[in-house]
Amino acid sequence: MVNTRAISIVSVSLLPLCSAFTPQLDFTLDADGCVSSPYDASVDYFPLERRAIYTEGIQGDITEFAEDFQIQYMRTKKIVRNLRTGMNYVLHHCGLPRITSDLPADAVAAAAFDVPVSKWSTASTIPISFAEELGLGPHLVHLDATYVVSPCVQKRQKCDAVGHGSPYAPGWSEAINASGSQLNIIDTFGTGATGTEIDVSFDASGDPGALARVEWVKFIAAFFNKEPEANRILESTEERFNAIAAQVRATRSTLPTLPPRVAFLTFLAGYGTTPSRWEIEQTEYLLDILSHAGARQLPIETFISACPTTSTAHSKFLCDSSEALKPVLEQLDIVIDLTYAPTPASYTLDTFLSTYNLTNDDASRYPFLTNSKVLRVDAATASLFPPIIGLDWFEDAIPHPDAVLADLVAYIVPEAIANKTNSRVPFTRNIALNEQPVVIDSSSCDSPFMTCPGETAPPTPPPEFNGCIGGTSYCVIAFPPSPPASPPSPASPPTSPSPSPSPLPPPSGDSDDDLPGWAVALIAVVSVLAVAALAFSIILVLRERSGSPLFTQQLVDVTSTAPKPGQVEATSSL
Numbered sequence: 001m002v003n004t005r006a007i008s009i010v011s012v013s014l015l016p017l018c019s020a021f022t023p024q025l026d027f028t029l030d031a032d033g034c035v036s037s038p039y040d041a042s043v044d045y046f047p048l049e050r051r052a053i054y055t056e057g058i059q060g061d062i063t064e065f066a067e068d069f070q071i072q073y074m075r076t077k078k079i080v081r082n083l084r085t086g087m088n089y090v091l092h093h094c095g096l097p098r099i100t101s102d103l104p105a106d107a108v109a110a111a112a113f114d115v116p117v118s119k120w121s122t123a124s125t126i127p128i129s130f131a132e133e134l135g136l137g138p139h140l141v142h143l144d145a146t147y148v149v150s151p152c153v154q155k156r157q158k159c160d161a162v163g164h165g166s167p168y169a170p171g172w173s174e175a176i177n178a179s180g181s182q183l184n185i186i187d188t189f190g191t192g193a194t195g196t197e198i199d200v201s202f203d204a205s206g207d208p209g210a211l212a213r214v215e216w217v218k219f220i221a222a223f224f225n226k227e228p229e230a231n232r233i234l235e236s237t238e239e240r241f242n243a244i245a246a247q248v249r250a251t252r253s254t255l256p257t258l259p260p261r262v263a264f265l266t267f268l269a270g271y272g273t274t275p276s277r278w279e280i281e282q283t284e285y286l287l288d289i290l291s292h293a294g295a296r297q298l299p300i301e302t303f304i305s306a307c308p309t310t311s312t313a314h315s316k317f318l319c320d321s322s323e324a325l326k327p328v329l330e331q332l333d334i335v336i337d338l339t340y341a342p343t344p345a346s347y348t349l350d351t352f353l354s355t356y357n358l359t360n361d362d363a364s365r366y367p368f369l370t371n372s373k374v375l376r377v378d379a380a381t382a383s384l385f386p387p388i389i390g391l392d393w394f395e396d397a398i399p400h401p402d403a404v405l406a407d408l409v410a411y412i413v414p415e416a417i418a419n420k421t422n423s424r425v426p427f428t429r430n431i432a433l434n435e436q437p438v439v440i441d442s443s444s445c446d447s448p449f450m451t452c453p454g455e456t457a458p459p460t461p462p463p464e465f466n467g468c469i470g471g472t473s474y475c476v477i478a479f480p481p482s483p484p485a486s487p488p489s490p491a492s493p494p495t496s497p498s499p500s501p502s503p504l505p506p507p508s509g510d511s512d513d514d515l516p517g518w519a520v521a522l523i524a525v526v527s528v529l530a531v532a533a534l535a536f537s538i539i540l541v542l543r544e545r546s547g548s549p550l551f552t553q554q555l556v557d558v559t560s561t562a563p564k565p566g567q568v569e570a571t572s573s574l
Contacts, residue, residue, distance in 0.1 A: 023049040023465050033116040033225055033463070035095030045093045046073045048475050049465040052218045052227040066212035068203060069219050071227075072104075078115075079107045080222050085188060085201045091115040091222060111197040113183065116224040121181035123167040123192025125395040127202055128153060130217050133233050133399060134226050138449050138457070141179040144192065147390030149382040152450035155442035157384065159452035167192040183223050208284040210292075210401035211238055217399065228464040228478035235477045240402035244416075245292040248409055251416035252294050260333035260412055261367075262295035265325075266316075267339045267355045278325045278356070280307060280317040281338065293405055294413040298331055322357035329356070329366050334373040334411060336428070343389060344378035344437040352431060372432040373411060379429035382440045392440065393427050403427070 026043045030036040035045060051073055072079040076096045080089045088110040092098045098112065121142040122128070128150050131137060137152055142163035148154060156162045165175050173194040176184055184198045188206060193199045200223070204216035214237050221230035252259060264281035280303050287297065306327045307319035319325040329335070339355060341347035352374055353359060363369040380392035397404050407428045410417050429435035451457045464478035 022462075023047070023468070025049070029463075030095070032118065033094070035093060039096055041075075044075050045096060046075070046078055048468040048473065050225065050227060051466070051475075052222070053231045053466060053475055053477060066207045066209075066215040068207045069216065071218070071222055074102065078222060079104070079110070080219065081106075082201050082203060082219075084203045084206055087111075087201050089113060089200060089223075093225075111200075113198075113223060115222070116226070117182040119180050120183040120185065120223075121176045121179060121192075122185040123172075124185065124187050124202075125149070125390065126187075126205060126398055127185045127220065129396045129399045130204070130220050132447075133217060134221055134224065134229055135449065135461070136220075136224060136226075137447065138451070139224075141181050142176050146385055146388055147382075147394070148384055149380065149390050149392040149395045149440055151382075151440055151442050152445035152447050154382065154384050154440075155445045156450055156452060158442055161452050185220070204398055208288075210285055210288045210404075211241060213285060213398045214238075214401060225463070228466050231466065231477040232464065237400070237402055241292070241405055244402060244405050244409060248292065248294040248413050248416045251413055255413075255415065259294050259296040260371075260373075261298055261331055262290055262293075262334040262336065262412060263298065263328070263332055264290075264336045264338055265356075266337075275320065278307075278319040278322055280319070280325075280328065281315070282317065283315045289401060289404055289408060290412075293408040294416070295334070295408075298328065302328060302331065325356070329358075329368075331367075333367045333371055334375065335368045336375045336377065336408075337431075338377060341378065343387070344376070344381055344391070347376065347378070347431065348434070349374060349431045369432070373430060374432040375408075375411060375428050376431055377427050379427055379435070379437050380440055381437050397427055 025047070026040070027035050027045060028037045052071055068082065068084040070081040070083060072081070076099055077090055077092045080091060082088070088107050090100075090103065090107050090110045090112045092112060092114050094114040094116070100108070117139075119139055119141045120131070120136070121140070123144040125147055128137075128140070128143070128148065131140065132150060132152070137150075137156075140153065140156075140162055142165070143153070143157075144167055145153065145157045145162075145164040146166065148157070153162065157164050163175055163179050165172055172192065173196070176194050176198075177196075182198060183200060184192065184194050184196075185202045186193045186199050188201060188203050190199075190201075202216065202219065204213045204219075207213045207216065211234075215234055217233050218227060218230040221227050264283075264286050266279040266281060268277050268279065270276035282303075290297070303317040306324055307317040309318040309320070310316060311318055337352055337355075339347075339352075341351070358366070358369075368374055377393040377397075378391050380396075382390045382392070384390070403426050406417075407426055411428070411430065429437060449457045449460075466475040466478055468475040
């Protein structure tokens with residue numbers, strides 16, 4: 001995992017420099033991102049400025065991220081390895097010859113792509129949010145939109161700018177082929193697979209740890225040559241996540257009470273010969289979030305004595321009756337109920353009590369009822385195809401653990417949230433206080449690039465690059481270009497050309513190309529300052545690695561996540 005603090009110091013200290021950084025590449029790229037200059041075997045077409053950053057800004061030819069994928073860079077190609085599934089993918093830079101003679105043995109028979117790809121498809125909702133963070137939403141050409149929450153994808157599906165179909169219905173593969181998709185993102189179970197070489201297994205939800213899952217943004221980015229953008233996304237997410245966690249720790253140190261005891265629970269109704277069961281979730285991702293949110297875990301012995309059966313490498317404790325679970329419930333201050341409900345608005349506190357065979361008379365036995373803290377993760381919903389309802393938790397939570405953390409902190413350590421008046425949880429609601437789910441629709445789409453027919457998108461932003469120090473392997477993350485000034489507008493009919501302005505008189509002086517002396521001096525001064533800033537960044541990194549930082553970290557005020565624009569309360573029809 002990236003050493004967040006070291007990279008963040010470098011990136012902040014060089015913000016003015018890196019925001020305008022453009023490397024001097026040894027080749028040129030056309031508008032599609034393909035190499036347009038003649039091929040040169042001595043050139044590295046994936047230099048450090050275009051790679052995914054690994055640890056403390058240091059890069060190598062092979063870099064492992066999270067725990068389940070790896071990227072190996074070569075001169076004209078890169079190899080992406082999904083270590084969980086064992087699937088490898090060779091990504092050749094478009095505009096260059098496909099050189100295969102130097103491929104390692106495990107990549108010789110791997111599926112090959114020309115990158116950057118320009119069109120992609122998926123039957124899953126998880127890749128959508130990752131791709132939108134990278135600005136790849138407009139390149140999505142076909143999907144199963146049944147459970148989609150993204151307001152911009154909803155918008156484009158409604159106007160037929162993106163195709164929709166079910167992967168379980170005939171014609172799915174044919175529709176993807178007709179859409180021109182060059183990359184079809186599937187999951188471990190092969191959902192939406194076409195059976196062709198464009199299928200790529202994306203398994204962010206299987207990686208342990210909250211921030212490890214975010215790092216899968218680099219996996220998707222590799223197919224679009226957007227690794228520098230992915231570096232920035234991960235870095236900013238980590239900074240927000242760590243700032244919230246630091247605020248929680250600081251606040252907890254001032255409180256006289258013990259942290260609240262919190263657990264995730266699920267009920268699965270029986271079917272056929274399979275009995276109903278109640279589960280205590282122990283997924284590492286969820287426990288990681290709870291730990292940073294200031295929660296306290298019950299001793300594992302408590303779960304074992306109540307529900308000794310486990311599944312999926314002890315990530316769940318299975319209870320064969322609600323009575324078996326009650327000794328655990330009696331010790332919980334906050335319950336987070338993950339039980340699936342097809343209509344979230346109809347899942348109330350009474351529903352919860354009935355599901356877990358409790359009554360209002362039991363309130364004094366159970367701290368979470370006394371505290372009125374029974375949480376659900378179905379606060380944000382969408383219904384593109386009523387009556388089917390999708391949950392933002394399944395689409396947006398994995399790439400945004402900082403938002404999930406802020407969400408839970410508002411309930412677990414509310415004292416750590418400075419501005420409670422503006423708080424609105426993006427994923428979680430408290431059914432003990434009758435909090436209602438909200439519905440996200442296409443009206444809240446605010447991306448000027450996610451257009452429909454008749455709308456004009458602004459120019460595509462230029463590619464981002466890492467800022468790297470020549471002759472070393474030290475790089476700093478990229479920074480985003482300035483956002484577009486206005487949202488998409490309907491296409492307007494052509495207007496009469498404006499009269500040409502009067503020609504300007506030629507400038508005075510002996511040569512049109514000569515710069516004044518003061519300008520040359522200014523350029524020299526700026527260049528010296530830039531080099532000094534880069535050198536200073538190296539010192540900061542080295543001091544961090546030695547354990548003697550020049551600067552100490554300060555806590556920051558953290559406010560809870562604001563509501564998404566365009567959200568409205570769910571109606572009874574849901």
